[in-house]
Amino acid sequence: MKKLITLLTVLFCTLMFGANLASDAQTTGEIAKGNCKSCAENCQKTLDYCNDKKGNLGEASVTNSLKDCVSACKMAADFLNRGTSLQNEAASLAVHACNNAAKTCDKFKEDNAMISCANECRKTIGNCSKLSSKSGGM
Helix, strand or coil: CHHHHHHHHHHHHHHHHHHHHHHHCCCHHHHHHHHHHHHHHHHHHHHHHHHHHCHHHHCHHHHHHHHHHHHHHHHHHHHHHHCCCCHHHHHHHHHHHHHHHHHHHHCCCCCHHHHHHHHHHHHHHHHHHHHHHHHCCC
16 A cells, blocks of 8 residues: 555656646757857857967868858857747758868867867757758758
């Protein structure tokens, strides 16, 4: 009997708290917006890092890729924040820019800052892809 009461209590709590958590769940757009903001910040830090390091990291192909990602992610976050009808297209552009930045950063396999940036870009690609596929891409 004690086990049954414990089981019912656990079940009741799970249902009550589970329903509460479902109402607090973020939408894909909200998650993607957060990813875009985080990615823009991370790419900007990585860009600053590259400019300080110079050498191969300071080449225009590297820095321009990061600049494109910063710009596209800021724009996508802004569009997602406003809920504009162009938000899915902005997410698609962010996917392309993040993909380019991730490929660029992956070329520096021994550099933790570059690998971290590539991983942040891939996270953003994952959620923004879900939105950009709703618009049929670019």
